[in-house]
Amino acid sequence: MxxxxxxxxxxxxxxxxxxxxxxxxxxxxxxxxxxxxxxxxxxxxxxxxxxxxxxxxxxxxxxxxxxxxxxxxxxxxxxxxxxxxxxxxxxxxxxxxxxxxxxxxxxxxxxxxxxxxxxxxxxxxxxxxxxxxxxxxxxxxxxxxxxxxxxxxxxxxxxxxxxxxxxxxxxxxxxxxxxxxxxxxxxxxxxxxxxxxxxxxDPKVIPDDIAALVEPLAVAYHGVRQSRVDEEPKPQTLIIGGGPIGLCTIFALKGHKVDVKDIVLSEPAAARRELAESFGVRTFNPFEFKDADEQIKQLVQMTTSNAGFSHVYDCSGNKFTFNTMVKTLGAGGVGTNLAIWPHVPVDLYMLDVTLNELVLTASMGYTKEDFQLVVKAFEEGLIxxxxxxxxxxxxxxxxxxxxxxxxxxxxxxxxxxxxxxxx
Known part of the structure; x- marks a missing residue:
């Protein structure tokens, strides 16, 4: 069979x-x-x-x-x-x-x-x-x-x-x-x-000189699809890491019609934060706070009623960003790893996951459908x-x-x- x-x-x-x-x-x-x-x-x-x-x-x-x-x-x-x-x-x-x-x-x-x-x-x-x-x-x-x-x-x-x-x-x-x-x-x-x-x-919609970026956008789009953000009535989202995939995740969220005011990017590099702000999102500099617990507290305070984020995307990939992802999620929140990690373990306290009914998932690459959806998002003016x-x-x-x-x-x-x- x-x-x-x-x-x-x-x-x-x-x-x-x-x-x-x-x-x-x-x-x-x-x-x-x-x-x-x-x-x-x-x-x-x-x-x-x-x-x-x-x-x-x-x-x-x-x-x-x-x-x-x-x-x-x-x-x-x-x-x-x-x-x-x-x-x-x-x-x-x-x-x-x-x-x-x-x-x-x-x-x-x-x-x-x-x-x-x-x-x-x-x-x-x-x-x-x-x-x-x-x-x-x-x-x-x-x-x-x-x-x-x-x-x-x-x-x-x-x-x-x-x-x-x-x-x-x-x-x-x-x-x-x-x-x-x-x-x-x-x-x-x-x-x-x-x-x-x-x-x-259509090169009239996606100019040839940027069309190669459909590929990293598809990576981000797959991650956002994995998180099922479209099932959340009013998502509040955090992206950890402002490298190419982190920045592309902003556009993937836009493609899913997430309000830019409800997107936060955590990134230490000033130039990348400024670039993200030009896309309409809010930014956070984790290096302003040396203590990890204080970083997490400040991030949570950026959400409605200090309830935590509904969706967090780790685009950096280390034990500190993983901990931040878990700790900044609100009840029922979804944490999605988009980073390619080295072969190292991380600390995970399952009681944190259980008490808040968190969902932790990950994203690997893309499928053809992700490319098609990115092209469609350009065509519909979402990107x-x-x-x-x-x-x-x-x-x-x-x-x-x-x-x-x-x-x-x-x-x-x-x-x-x-x-x-x-x-």
């Missing part, structure tokens, strides 16, 4: 999964490409990953080709530098660990990095849906999961992890990302992805592109991306929010 359930789930997956009666993948050997634009070169520039502190800018990387009838080739417009890219450079290989990816069998060394990207479709495979054609502006949901394994490796449907079997593929046990070990990413002139991973957008543009600290040509992008961000982390690279 479980086998039948998995097969049915895979068949209902909105991607390029085509089964024969024996549940084997059917590959097409003719007419792989349906449409393409002219003047696509044979080689391109890219930033490639080779290991710890080993990034290389190249100008002779072969332009990827359509290999599967559901492939889409994209000409990259912009690609953001994510904290994950910095961790791979400084502490990696992490996602890049191992010689080849177990799903794609592609060599990890020499892959172009970058997963926060936007671009224009220039070529599509023969089985790509008609609405997705050359000239379409798209963003990319960068997940690589067990569901991709089904058509890339012709595995049996039951050879998927429990998370993917339950439809939670963003928590796949073999999760990788385009640009982080799964396949080539967006710090290049071109990349190829499967059509189920692309989301169209202002002019405000989102303030998150972009500078734009750097790809050829200068290592020195003036990645290394500059590492050495001046407090100076920048988001750096975008462009060809």
């Amino acid at each position: 479980f086998k039948r359930f998995q097969t049915r789930l895979i068949r209902n997956f909105k991607g390029p999964l085509l089964f024969t009666p024996k549940s084997r993948i059917r590959f097409f050997t003719t007419s792989i490409t349906r449409q393409q634009t002219s003047s696509i070169p044979n080689v391109m520039q890219a930033i490639e990953y080779y290991g710890n502190k080993d990034l290389r800018y190249v100008t002779n990387k072969p332009v990827p080709s359509i290999q599967h009838p559901h492939d889409v080739k994209i000409k990259i417009s912009h690609c953001g530098i994510c904290g994950s890219d910095l961790h791979e450079y400084l502490d990696g290989p992490i996602f890049f660990e191992g010689e080849t990816n177990p799903i794609t069998h592609k060599h990890k060394a020499g892959q172009s990095i970058g997963h926060e990207l936007c671009g224009v479709v220039v070529e599509v495979g023969s089985e790509v849906e008609e609405g997705l054609k050359p000239g379409t502006h798209v963003v990319v949901e960068a997940n690589g999961t067990c569901l991709d394994r089904q058509y890339l490796l012709k595995d049996e449907p039951e050879d998927i992890c429990g998370a993917c079997a339950r439809g939670r593929y963003n928590a796949c046990k073999k999760l990788n990302f385009y640009g982080l070990g799964f396949s080539d990413g967006g710090m290049a002139d071109y990349m190829v992805v499967t059509s189920n991973r692309v989301i169209p957008y 202002d592109p002019k405000e989102v543009a303030k998150l972009v600290s500078k734009r750097v040509a790809l050829k200068d991306g290592i020195e003036h992008g990645i290394l500059d961000l590492i050495n001046n982390k407090e100076k920048y929010i988001k750096i975008l690279l462009h060809p």
Whole structure:
């Protein structure tokens, strides 16, 4: 029965999964490409990953080709530098660990990095849906999961992890990302992805020079959805940490129609607090109070009747911010972790959770639906592109991306929010 359930789930997956009666993948050997634009070169520039502190800018990387009838080739417009890219450079290989990816069998060394990207479709495979054609502006949901394994490796449907079997593929046990070990990413002139991973957008609504930020916005949007904030009649929310994801969480809450007056950002850096205030939210400087208990007391006093927040989002990820999240929640409140933690324990007193009937949850990455909802929020005017543009600290040509992008961000982390690279 479980086998039948998995097969049915895979068949209902909105991607390029085509089964024969024996549940084997059917590959097409003719007419792989349906449409393409002219003047696509044979080689391109890219930033490639080779290991710890080993990034290389190249100008002779072969332009990827359509290999599967559901492939889409994209000409990259912009690609953001994510904290994950910095961790791979400084502490990696992490996602890049191992010689080849177990799903794609592609060599990890020499892959172009970058997963926060936007671009224009220039070529599509023969089985790509008609609405997705050359000239379409798209963003990319960068997940690589067990569901991709089904058509890339012709595995049996039951050879998927429990998370993917339950439809939670963003928590796949073999999760990788385009640009982080799964396949080539967006710090290049071109990349190829499967059509189920692309989301169209209107450049008149979301300008190309900020569309790459849909990816971190989708991370924040998933976290807010996990918290079920829309079930609260009048939510009062606290965001801990004003980095890129913390600031994006402001927009995710706006997308859920939370009143900006009921959003508080706790952040020690003055420049980031000022930026958040320009979005209409209230801010709090935790460093004004050396004592943690006093910080918590002052935060709670920012809520109606000193009742505590209905929703708290930890976008920082340490034992102090975790404690603040738990202690500032009101009765029935929901605390959501969006941060990627190191492998360290935290103190948690369950009586605090029980007496206040708290809900503690977490958020991992995103799904395609999060991208679609972010695009919809732009279209409905819930997210202002002019405000989102303030998150972009500078734009750097790809050829200068290592020195003036990645290394500059590492050495001046407090100076920048988001750096975008462009060809």
